[in-house]
Each structure stands twice: as C-alpha cells, then as structure tokens.
Amino acid sequence: MTFIIRPADLNDLQPIYEMAKRTGGGFTNLPPDRKALMQKLERSAAGFDRVGEEVADDLYVFVLQNTATGEVRGTCQIFGKVGQRWPFYSYRIGALTQHSVELERTFRADILNLSTDLEGATEVGGLFLHPGERAGGLGMLIARSRYLFIRNHRARFADRTIAELRGVIDEAGGSPFWDGVAGRFFGMSFQEADEFNAKFGNQFIADLMPKHPVYIAMLPDSAKTVIGVPHPSGRAAMRMLENEGFAWENYIDIFDGGPTMTARTDQIRSIRDAKDVKITAVSDDVGEHKSGDKKLITLGRLHAFKAAYGWIDDTGDNVIIDSNCARALGISAGDAVTYVERT
Known part of the structure; x- marks a missing residue:
C-alpha cells in the first residue's frame, strides 16, 4: 500500500x-x-x-x-x-513593568x-x-x-x-x-x-x-x-x-x-536539508530489508507535484529508487527528484 x-x-x-x-x-x-x-x-x-x-x-x-x-x-x-x-x-503577549518608589515594589503585568x-x-x-x-x-x-x-x-x-x-x-x-x-x-x-x-x-x-x-x-x-x-x-x-x-x-x-x-x-x-538528484535507475533490489534508505521523495511542479515515501540508494554516481515508489509517483530513469531523510 x-x-x-x-x-x-x-x-x-x-x-x-x-x-x-x-x-x-x-x-x-x-x-x-x-x-x-x-x-x-x-x-x-x-x-x-x-x-x-x-x-x-x-x-x-x-x-x-x-x-x-x-x-x-x-x-x-x-x-x-x-x-x-x-x-x-x-x-x-507582552509585558509592562512599573515601579513604585513609595511602596518600594516593582509590578510586572502580562498583556495581550x-x-x-x-x-x-x-x-x-x-x-x-x-x-x-x-x-x-x-x-x-x-x-x-x-x-x-x-x-x-x-x-x-x-x-x-x-x-x-x-x-x-x-x-x-x-x-x-x-x-x-x-x-x-x-x-x-x-x-x-x-x-x-x-x-x-x-x-x-x-x-x-x-x-x-x-x-x-x-x-x-x-x-x-x-x-x-x-x-x-x-x-x-x-x-x-x-x-x-x-x-x-x-x-x-x-x-x-x-x-x-x-x-x-x-x-x-x-527545506534546508533537501537534496536534488537525478534518478539513474529503478530497481526491485532497493527497499526495506534491501539496499537504500527510506526518504520523503517529491517531483513535479505546481499541478504535477507529487510526494511519497520511498527508498533510494544514493551513491553519488548512481541514484536508484525502489520500483513501488517509482510506480506511485510516475518516476523513470532520468527524472529529477527532490528527497529528504525520513526522520
């Protein structure tokens, strides 16, 4: 699912x-x-x-x-x-501080x-x-x-x-x-x-x-x-x-x-930690109990935007995505995606 x-x-x-x-x-x-x-x-x-x-x-x-x-x-x-x-x-929420010399007391009031x-x-x-x-x-x-x-x-x-x-x-x-x-x-x-x-x-x-x-x-x-x-x-x-x-x-x-x-x-x-990559391959060998790590993956602009959890094996030279996520998001080799670690 x-x-x-x-x-x-x-x-x-x-x-x-x-x-x-x-x-x-x-x-x-x-x-x-x-x-x-x-x-x-x-x-x-x-x-x-x-x-x-x-x-x-x-x-x-x-x-x-x-x-x-x-x-x-x-x-x-x-x-x-x-x-x-x-x-x-x-x-x-702000504060107003007032001091009374005669009473020798300072009053602080919290204010909306x-x-x-x-x-x-x-x-x-x-x-x-x-x-x-x-x-x-x-x-x-x-x-x-x-x-x-x-x-x-x-x-x-x-x-x-x-x-x-x-x-x-x-x-x-x-x-x-x-x-x-x-x-x-x-x-x-x-x-x-x-x-x-x-x-x-x-x-x-x-x-x-x-x-x-x-x-x-x-x-x-x-x-x-x-x-x-x-x-x-x-x-x-x-x-x-x-x-x-x-x-x-x-x-x-x-x-x-x-x-x-x-x-x-x-x-x-x-936003700060997200990474842009180009997918080099789609594989059944990437996924849970296999290679790669679980990521939050997005692609597409405006109406074409989609996001899902998926598995990516990113070695720098090769970026491989699991087949299930690729099908869900319509990703093929050569597509540019953005991902961030799933925490």
Missing part, C-alpha cells in the same frame, strides 16, 4: 467535506461547509494555475491519497501570503496586544488526517511535503512561515479563551464566531474588537490557563513543527488562544 500527496481538485470536495465534519470545531481552515470548501478548491486551482513566480495571496490545497483504493484520507494547505484580503490578527505583525508571512495549515490513518508516519508525510513544495517553488513564498495550532476546546465545543476575552465584546458563541470566520474571514474582528491591551491578570482562570496551549490533538503537530525549527514567539490565535509557531522559511529543516 502506497500513499501519495498531490494537489487537490474539485472532485475531492466530498472526501474533504467528510473529513471537515470530523474536526470537532475550532478548525478554521477546514470548515464543514460545502460552499466554503468549494471556494477553497477553486482558489487553490487558481493558485496552481498562476503563471507568475512572485509571492502572492495564493492558496494551495493538497490531499493524501491511497493509490491502491483511490481514497482520499488526509489534506493540508499552504497560504502564500496571509493578511492580503483582510488583516491577519494575532495577540502578542492585538497585532498584525505576522501579515505577509506564508502559512502552513489545514492539516487533517483521517483517524484510520494516524500511523505509519502519514502525518509527517503530509506536513513535510508542504515544505518541499515551498522549497521547489521558493519565489512564491515569503521569508517567514507560520503555523497556527488549534487551542483548547472544551467538551461542549466552546473555547475558554474566547469566552474570557473576545466573546465578551461580540455577543456570540465561539462556535458562531469560528464558523463565521471560516466562511467570511475575520474582518469583523477589525470592526468590533477593542484595540486596547488586555491585562491577563484580569481574565478568568479558565482563560488564563489555556493561553498558548495547543489542543490535545495538536501536541504531536507542535512537536513536528519544533523538529522542523519552528518556535513559539508569544503569538496566539485571537479566537481560541492556541499558539502560533514561526520560522525563517529557509531554515525550516526539510
């Missing part, structure tokens, strides 16, 4: 919609709404079709497909440049500042893997394939890349952070705000959110304790991001308080 990553097309609407219904809320980039998802797929098609090579407000949607059954079992997204259609808001610092960055997001496939490194395949796409289309992406992790959601589907902060100003539940944002964007935040700083000490404990904390299902994703060189620099999501991770694009591990 082989899984490949490929660009999504309009025929993938139904399986993506079925996955979106499984997210459990707070997953803004994958709303369980057919119209919103179709708009995403149409926007993605336009991004893959675009001729220019500059950084732009593109969206690229990918799917994980089982080549044996044809089933779509996962998805992910890349946003070329956020904050172009509407402001890209985050809360940045509404910020658009991350506007213009590239964003990786929308990653969802069907529960039945959360083994065998498929989550890492989906996540890391995005970085190799960015690497091989580098001019289309910014020098900083971000990833927003979903924050803590309670058993009722609400957000303690939303209830303690923004919900007090908007008169709507987290589910209502999250759904509206997924369908129409967050311009309403610009219209209604107070611009003054929020003192964290004044928030209820339920909100304070989840600031910068990922949803339990996102802890593995956070570790993967950290392994790629992303770090949390005190930016959080304005809806659920989840951490926003940032990295310099060229320093992302998969």
Whole structure:
C-alpha cells in the first residue's frame, strides 16, 4: 500500500467535506461547509494555475491519497501570503513593568496586544488526517511535503512561515479563551464566531474588537490557563513543527488562544536539508530489508507535484529508487527528484 500527496481538485470536495465534519470545531481552515470548501478548491486551482513566480495571496490545497483504493484520507494547505484580503490578527503577549518608589515594589503585568505583525508571512495549515490513518508516519508525510513544495517553488513564498495550532476546546465545543476575552465584546458563541470566520474571514474582528491591551491578570482562570496551549490533538503537530525549527514567539490565535509557531522559511529543516538528484535507475533490489534508505521523495511542479515515501540508494554516481515508489509517483530513469531523510 502506497500513499501519495498531490494537489487537490474539485472532485475531492466530498472526501474533504467528510473529513471537515470530523474536526470537532475550532478548525478554521477546514470548515464543514460545502460552499466554503468549494471556494477553497477553486482558489487553490487558481493558485496552481498562476503563471507568475512572485509571492502572492495564493492558496494551495493538497490531499493524501491511497493509490491502491483511490481514497482520499488526509489534506493540508499552504497560504502564500496571509493578511492580503483582510488583516491577519494575532495577540502578542507582552509585558509592562512599573515601579513604585513609595511602596518600594516593582509590578510586572502580562498583556495581550492585538497585532498584525505576522501579515505577509506564508502559512502552513489545514492539516487533517483521517483517524484510520494516524500511523505509519502519514502525518509527517503530509506536513513535510508542504515544505518541499515551498522549497521547489521558493519565489512564491515569503521569508517567514507560520503555523497556527488549534487551542483548547472544551467538551461542549466552546473555547475558554474566547469566552474570557473576545466573546465578551461580540455577543456570540465561539462556535458562531469560528464558523463565521471560516466562511467570511475575520474582518469583523477589525470592526468590533477593542484595540486596547488586555491585562491577563484580569481574565478568568479558565482563560488564563489555556493561553498558548495547543489542543490535545495538536501536541504531536507542535512537536513536528519544533523538529522542523519552528518556535513559539508569544503569538496566539485571537479566537481560541492556541499558539502560533514561526520560522525563517529557509531554515525550516526539510527545506534546508533537501537534496536534488537525478534518478539513474529503478530497481526491485532497493527497499526495506534491501539496499537504500527510506526518504520523503517529491517531483513535479505546481499541478504535477507529487510526494511519497520511498527508498533510494544514493551513491553519488548512481541514484536508484525502489520500483513501488517509482510506480506511485510516475518516476523513470532520468527524472529529477527532490528527497529528504525520513526522520
């Protein structure tokens, strides 16, 4: 059984919609709404079709497909440049230190500042893997394939890349952070705000959110304790991001308080360590318990992009790929591929 990553097309609407219904809320980039998802797929098609090579407000949607059954079992997204259609808001955690001579005491207050610092960055997001496939490194395949796409289309992406992790959601589907902060100003539940944002964007935040700083000490404990904390299902994703060189620099999501991770694009591990080679041969003698090492392998540009795990025996003079991966990705001797170590 082989899984490949490929660009999504309009025929993938139904399986993506079925996955979106499984997210459990707070997953803004994958709303369980057919119209919103179709708009995403149409926007993605336009991004893959675009001729220019500059950084732009593109969206690229990918799917994980089982080549044996044809089933779509996962998805992910890349946003070329956020904050172009509407402001890209985050809360940045800062501090204010004040000293009282009379009391001989220094006071330090942690503050949430509404910020658009991350506007213009590239964003990786929308990653969802069907529960039945959360083994065998498929989550890492989906996540890391995005970085190799960015690497091989580098001019289309910014020098900083971000990833927003979903924050803590309670058993009722609400957000303690939303209830303690923004919900007090908007008169709507987290589910209502999250759904509206997924369908129409967050311009309403610009219209209604107070611009003054929020003192964290004044928030209820339920909100304070989840600031910068990922949803339990996102802890593995956070570790993967950290392994790629992303770090949390005190930016959080304005809806659920989840951490926003940032990295310099060229320093992302998969981008930095990837290698371009030309395949000299395809062989059944390369593979598990045979010669070669397991790699994450990609080839093709834009609509032709594909990625999968495979085995490569790279001696420098000869680069031999296993037959199974070659069939899945349509690779023949003489083709140029990019690979990175499977870790």
